[in-house]
Amino acid sequence: MPQLNPSPWLAIFLFSWLVFLTVIPPKVLAHTFSNEPTSQSTEAPRTTPWAWPWH
Template identity: 70%
Template sequence: MPQLNPAPWFAILVFSWTILLTMLPPKVLAHTLPNDPTPQSTEKPKTEPWNWPWH
């Protein structure tokens, strides 16, 4: 049974994770968003109070 001898399976696990961690992050980080958000102004819009009769 393969569980009894961990040597080849551990090596496969380590090599596969090494390959995944060296190849995938650059590919994922290379993606750009099609619509980059534009920064909005920091000044707040001027609001006026409502003069409603509350009766």
């Protein structure tokens, strides 16, 4: 069974993870959001109670 021979598969596995860990994190960390959040006021909005017509 060639699947049980770890020599080529271990090297492929380690090399692929090395590529993933060196290429993907800088791309993710460099991502910027197009819509920056703005700070909202701490004052709670004033609400008026509803006037239900049946009571």
